[in-house]
Amino acid sequence: MLIKTRLALAISAGLLLAGCSKQPEQTQSNKVAAVETATIENPFFQQWNTPFGAPPFDQIETKHFLPAFEKAIAEHKKEIAAIVNNEQPADFDNTIASMELAGALLSRVSGVFFNLTGTESSDEMQALQRKISPMLTRHSNEISMNENLYKRVSTVFNNRNSSDLSSEQIRAAELNAEQIRLVERIHRSFVHAGANLTPEQRTELATINERISALTTEFGQNSLNDSRAFKLVLEESDLAGLSTAQRNAAAAAAKASGLPGKYVITLNRASVQPFLQFSERRDLREQAFNGWTKRGDNDNEFDNKTIIVEMVELRAKRAQLLGYKHHSEYVLSNAMAGTPETAMDLLLKVWEPAVVKAEQEREWIKEIMAKEGATHKLEPWDWRFYAEKVRKEKFNLDQGEIAEYFELENMLEAKFYVANRLFGLTFEERNDISVYNPVVRVWEVKDSAGKSVGLFFGDYYARSSKQSGAWMNSFRDQQKLAGDVKPIIVNNMNLNKPAEGEATLMSYSDAVTLFHEFGHGLHGLLSNVTYPTLAGTSVPRDWVEFPAQLFEHFIAQPEMLKKFALHHKTNEPMSAELLARIKQASTFNQGFATVEFTASALVDMAYHQMTEVKDLNVREFEDQVLSAYGKPEEIVMRHRSTHFGHIFAGGYSSAYYAYMWSEILDADGFDAFIEKKDIFDKETADRLYKFIYSRGDTLDYFEAYEGFRGRKPTTDALLRNRGLD
Known part of the structure; x- marks a missing residue:
């Protein structure tokens, strides 16, 4: 530390x-x-x-x-x-x-x-x-030291x-x-960081830190290289079930791989997940699924299992050297949750109703399979495919139909519109600023008085040189100590780059992610503190996700969908009837999504509450932990250990629960706007700026939340939004 x-x-x-x-x-x-x-x-x-x-x-x-x-x-x-x-x-x-x-x-x-x-x-x-x-x-x-x-x-x-x-x-x-x-x-x-240790202990701690550093880099590079190594190459005859946009994206990926005339599915989520949802070729879905879930677990030069074992052991040793029972206690001593017990209590409160809901969703899927005469067992690579069929039958909703309305340019305009309505910000694209890749775009951000706030970089497309996922980072943080230093913020995503001349379409989930990362971006851009250590997103994991997740809610609102969810060909807004169907289906498959996420969080906590690491087998460990909690066998972890970059190549070890913790805050917090019957209510937006987006780490987190909301948070809105109430 x-x-x-x-x-x-x-x-x-x-x-x-x-x-x-x-x-x-x-x-x-x-x-x-x-x-x-x-x-x-x-x-x-x-x-x-x-x-x-x-x-x-x-x-x-x-x-x-x-x-x-x-x-x-x-x-x-x-x-x-x-x-x-x-x-x-x-x-x-x-x-x-x-x-x-x-x-x-x-x-x-x-x-x-x-x-x-x-x-x-x-x-x-x-x-x-x-x-x-x-x-x-x-x-x-x-x-x-x-x-x-x-x-x-x-x-x-x-x-x-x-x-x-x-x-x-x-x-x-x-x-x-x-x-x-x-x-x-x-x-x-x-x-x-060990300042109170003896000289001998400090030497030992320094050695541990350096080794963890080496393992962290090796883990991340292995994950990237193993993902690069996988390509599912398809012919025209292999594309049954895929939309035109998905076919075009696969063709563009093939061309970029030097395979013109072919189609390629990569392990970027924006490529592989729609394939698992819509491809009618079960054998190919299985190949794609196994490639996706076995990243870093292929017993090759990029295998991460031995790295995980050593890292878990070293983290436990470091925590005990510093006087903590285990790594989880060490990490959470400086978090909102405070203790591993508090974090686990939250996860289990959500896990139990999620498993019940997932079991109901499984029965719906089996009913569809029976109607279609499917005789095979329901496997993890089948779930998304048949869940789409259930969605269509029960809610008359097709995710492919929805994606036609989520075009990147409109979604960029949408998030800038929300930032303007809430905080008075405007975004002026700049073409005179050097970028590191031709696809990167830059905007100058100004406040309501026309004064510059900072720069915002957007890097939205996947490429072989780029790690997977979506994230916010900064080239420079805001501060006032060394002068009026303006932040330079960057958002990254991994959307499929379409064929030339085609629109960049995204799933609804991608649109939510776009808003999520921009919420982080605003947290960095709107920072208004003196000292750089306290600026922007420099806060605990279970607080930093709150501003980002709260911002997600805006794209789901009917008035936003009517204004910005425009058909990429006709430019027509979503019909009232389609909006009604989307709302009706909003909690569908949330059992699956919640189990998938929480399974990863539970395994994270299990690794990092170990006090002694002996004979750790990564595959067996995952199975033992999740079997004990009764995980449905047809659902796997959202991030299996061997490519779980959040905890083995990033800063979320023993803190992946933070997304769920923050969801309590964001769901309850967005209700402040709903209660006003105005999602851009000025008084509420002003409090959001004053106590959340501009404060960095200058205020106790519970005080900050109560300053914004006027009371302590409750779990009611979270359970309601996920259909788990």
Whole structure:
């Protein structure tokens, strides 16, 4: 666990990296000459005279990153040394604020590098990622375990309320609420990172951190490479059941793979999931399903099972070294839920009614299968296919029909419209800002007074160099300490790129995801705090999903669907009759979806509540955990362990439950608009901005929610929305 100062992204991202390779030795004179040349040519060492100081991607090359990291780390070490060696007594300005300002170059380099490792991966970038990992991990360990730095932080922490100081000292040391919050968070981060350990324990912890860093990178790269290796190549005769849009997307994927005239299904969710829903070829559905669920579990060079075992063991050991029972207790000690027991209580409250509903959905599916004369057993690769038939029979609703109304350009306009109605924001597309891939688009964001808020990058299409899924990140976070620093935010998705001239159609689920990630984006864009550690989305996992999930609700509202869900050919809005059918079917298959998600969360919690790891077999472990909870055998985990990047390549270990925790907040929170009978009610929107989107980590999360909602949250809306009440 690392110090969340301005270097936070750099160091925490460093924990996601791995490996080391030795470079050829150089003579000292050659080294000096090389450094001088690199400094002249390297864009990271120059002032960026670009709009908003955005990264000049047209100048940045892979070769620039290593010397940039080396120089940035060296500069940051000097800045930290200056703080430690300051002869003046430690106070907020010369210690905490100085730490916040330190590491500017490291943050700059990291903000670009770690965004590109997820979107423009290559063998060269992966090798570089493995080399940079131990550098950053060691650097972060040096800071978080620096005894003299911790002493200064502790002095400020102990004096934060000024109760033990003289009146003159109080006036000099008096801190506002945001400063006190920052001091407490930084002090907690030091303790969480092992500052109170003995020297021997700190050495052991540093070794563990570095190894976890290596494993994390290896896991993520294996998942990406194993996904790349799979392609289901189809002929025209294999496409029965697929819509024209799905066929076009498969043809475009084939062309991109050098297979013109063929059709390709990849393991991107936007490709494989519709295939599982609509393909009439059961044998091909089985191939696609097995490819999808066995990522990282193919007993090949990209297999992740041994990595999982070692990582779970190391996390348990680290937690116990720091005085916690297990990794879950360690993680949740700094979360809204507070304890693993609280998180598990939520999951089981949702799990039990979800299983009951899934069993009802299974009976409906079996009835359809019987009507069609199917004699085979219902298998996991059959569920989505037959669920669509049930949806059509019981609700006269076809997902393929719905997708005709969800076109990317209209959905972009829709999310910008909501941001304008709620917060007065406008989005002006900019074509004069350098991007890292031609498909990336950039908008300047302005407030209601026409003042610039920041930049928003949108990267919406899948490609072989890009990791799967959807996510928000930043090239730069908002802050005021170093001036009026505007955020530069990016949203990523993995939509199928259509054939040239065709519209980009998405499923309703994709549209919800688009809104979800934009909710994260707004959380970063609307941040209005002084200190970068507390800015934007720099909050616990079970709070950070709340603003994103609340924003999802807007696309489901009838007035939004009427305005923006326009048929991609006729431009006609959804009919009232279709809207009624969508609403009627809104909770269909939610048993399946809830079981699928919660199964992953339960396995996550089971791994990370282990106190001793012996003879762990990943496949057997998943089965044992979920069998004990009575999981229907026809439903698998949404993310099987071997490609569960949230917990083994990201920051959600023992925290995947956070999506469900946040759903309590977002479902209950959106009811505040419903109760006003106006989804853009100004008073409610103003409170949403004041207490949620603009606050970062400057306020206790329960206080923030009550400030917005006027009361504590309840689970009623969550259960109602999922049809589990």
